[in-house]
Amino acid sequence: MKKKFQIMVVAAISILISGCSSDQPDPEAAVKAYTYAWENQQYNELTDFLSLASQEEVSNGSVSFAEKYAEIHEQMDVSRIQVNYETTDINEEEMDWDEVSDLTYPVTVEIETLAGAITYDSEVQVVREIQTNEEGEEIDDWFVNWKPDHLFESFQSIDDKIVYQIVTPENRGQIYDRNGEPLAINGQFHRIGFQYEKIKDLETEAKQLATILGLEPDEVAELAVVYRDSNPDWLAPVMDVPLNDGRIEEIAEATIPGVVMERRPGREYRYAHLTAHLIGDLREVNAEDLEREDWPGYGAGKYIGRLGLETAYEEQLRGEVGFEVRVEDASGETRDVLMKTEPQDGEDLTLTIDVNIQQKLYDSIGDEAASGVVMDPVKGEVLALVSRPVFNPNEVYLGTKSPERTAWIEDERNVNLIRFNRTFSPGSVFKPLTAAIGLEEGVLDPNEVVHIDGEQWRADSSWGNYRVTRVNPGVSDVNLETAMKYSDNIYFAQKSLEIGAERMLDWAETFGFSEEFSFEYPLHDSQVANGGLDNEILLADTGYGQGEVQMNPVHLSSLYTMFVNEGTIVQPILFMDSDSRPWKEHVIEASTAETIFDTLLAVVNEPNGTAYRENSGHSRMLAGKTGTAEIKDAQGTEGDEIGWYTSVDATHQDLLVTLMVEGLGSSTVVDMANRFWAEMEE
Structure with missing residues (x-):
């Protein structure tokens, strides 16, 4: 079918174009047909429009003409080609066709590629010649003298090639605390290994190093000879370790002949365990990452955030790739650089965290x-976020083996669990919220004395054997302050029933339950119930923070700020460039906030208050609430405890602290918090 496509297209176009006389072939029809195939990437048809000289030229390429077009356009992900040229009214030109053998049309080529739009000027020259089709018939027509830049800008040969080179940022963004202390920086680590040409006794030296590093001698010996035959002067790595690893000094003192230690550039977590869950760490990019992520800077040997801020702010920290699009000849020499952008280093992050306060809380x-949160209850600045047990992010990032790492891997408490962003049953630290709702709804009079007898209570016989239990059975006359001070479950269960399921759920929504909590570190959403609160027992249990209530410590801390700020909940912030602002303004009346705050003062400062200590170890006047959540399969069975304590400096109102500890009651948590408050005075 050679030439049939060209004949059909040109004939069709000639009918549409007002051109030369009917007995003359139309050069512009040839141009239009050729550029149509060009624009629509009809690579196999393009050769049908070529002159004999161009057919000879393109047949000498390393691949076929159509394959070359497809290869280049696929490589550059060409999505659109537009070829613009100025048409000519052949009749008005009054050409002597016997004298005209070629015509040149200037063209402008626009190509949309993965690197953006490329626009350049070229030309399409048509020549009149006689060619023979597949049937042996001679065809007198116009044909295109192909130019290499019809393939791509700046091409001078069909064997030229496009090189699209990604340039990754040199520096990942670094993370600092509010005082400029480096938390995650582009620092260094030690690479320990063997330089084969320096080894005197492989077996002995491998055993010496293995003993220090806690590895198997055979494993070390195998690693030591990796470059024995190819590059014996190269460093064959055995282990990468943080700069402060104590084994570095041991190795230096051992003076093992073939062992070499080099400092290499890498991520460095200066405060290691202290900020492990907050900052996180990096890991090497894997195949799943490459399938999931569309950032072109990822590849073999590159790193991506694994945990914490390193992963939550991966996009900002990694920076922007640069790229270069250039044309090279067959030997690799650059003909032209078509496009070039410089990579942009990642953004630095400065946190509101104060590493000194972080250390005291830790x-x-x-x-x-456990987990702990310290925030400024007026400004909303989060000053400390701690989760324990911990790990060393430097060792995770570097793949360092150590006894310490083995211990934390085997720790059944899961060192990777970020406890300050998870939700837990809050127990009695939820009671101030129930009290606030009751006051706002008018179902709770703080001065009203409710008579409660005994240790257990149920609303009616429909509850069966289920009872609400309190820890202060000897106190029968209970008002709000007494209920808060003794943490009376029955009082708050009764008030929750008076509030009702519908209003309880409405207020929960107002307080930010079951919605994405606005914070600059990902948090699990708090909830009041899995579904509704139609079950009366569930509603009663909700009033004192049991049932299905789940809260994360940051959300809880934020809600307690309304008792300090006349009913306004402060937005917690983690970055120094974030503005201090309310999260929810005046959600409760100022008088309600004051009433609740006074009861929280009683919890800490009056004898019999659950947080009262005759000698707290510090001089601060605190207001706060304790809570011990009980996690049981059924009432009357043994279960796990979760201890809580939220406290705030009542005088200066500069610090609010929430602690949550698994497996301990709130009494022990109060002592932990007092240790922190005492440390803050030193």
Whole structure:
């Protein structure tokens, strides 16, 4: 079918174009047909429009003409081609066709590629010649003298090639605390390995290093000889370790002949365990990442955030790739650079976290499965976020093996669990919210004395054997302050029933339950119930923070700020460039906030208050609430405890602290918090 496509297209176009006389072939029809095939990437048809000289030229390429077009356009992800030229009224030109053998049409080519739009000027020259079709018939027509830049800008040969090179940013963004302390920086690590040409006794030296590093001698010996035959002067890595790894000094003192230690550039977490869950760490990009992520800077040997801020702010921290699009000849010499952008380093993040406060909170918690939040209850700045147990992010990032790492991997409490962003049953720290709702709804009079007898209570016989239990059975006359001070479950269960399911759910929504909580670190959403509160027992349990209530510590801390700010809930913020602002303004009346705050003062400062200590170890006047959530399969069975305590400086109102500890009651958590408050005075 050679030439049939060309004949059909040109004939069709010639009918549409007002051109030369009927006995003369139309050069512009040839141009239009050729550019149509060009624009529509009809690679196999393009050769039908070529002159004999061009057919000879393109047949000498390393691949076929159509394959070359497809290869280049696929490589550059060409989505659109537009070829513009100025038409000519052949009749008005009064050409002597016997004298005219070629015509040239200037063209402008616009191509949409993965790198953006490319526009350049070229020309389409047509020549009149006689060619023979597949049937042996001679055809007198106009044909195109192909130019390499019809394939792509700046091409001078069909064997030229496009090189699209990604340039990744040199520096990942770094993370600092509010005082400029480096939390995650582009620092260094030690690479420990063997330089084969320096080894004197492989077996002995491998054993020496293995003993120090806690590895198997055979494993070390195998790693030591990786470059024995190819590059014996290269460093064959055995282990990468943080700069402060104590084994570095041991290795230096051992003076093992073939062992070399080099400093290499890499991510460095200066405060390691202290900010492990907050900052997170990096890991090497894997195949799943490459399938999931569309950022072109990822590839073999590149890193991506694994946990914490390193993953939550991966896009900002990684920066922007640069790229270069250039044309090279067959030997690899650059003909032209078509496009070039410089990579942009990642953005630095400065947190509201104060690493000194972080350290005090971390130390106060000790080695418990726990979380802690410290924030400014007026400005909303989060000053500390701690989760324990912990891991060393430097060792995770570097793949360092150590006894410490083995211990935390085997820790059944799950060191990777970020407890300050998870939700837990809050227990009695929820009671101030129930009290606030009751006051706003008018079903709770703070001065009203409710008579409650005994340790257990149920609303009626429909509850069967289920009872609400309180810890203060000796106190019968209970008002709001007494209920808060003793943490009376029955009082708050009764008030929850008076509020009702519908209004309880409405207020929960007002307080931000069951919605994405606005914070600059990803948090799990708090909830009041899995579904509704139609079950009366569930509604009663909700009033004192049991049932199906789940809260994360940051959300809880934020809600307590309304008792300090005349009913306005402050927006917690994590970055220094974020503006302090309300999250929800005047959600409760100022008088309600004051009433609740006074009861929280009683909890801490009056004898019999659940947070009262005769000697707290510090001089601050605090207001706060304790809570011990009980996680049981059924009433009357043994279960796990979760201890809570939220406290705020009542005088200065500069710090609010929430602690949550798994497996301990709130009494122990109060002592932890007092240790923190005492540390803040030193």
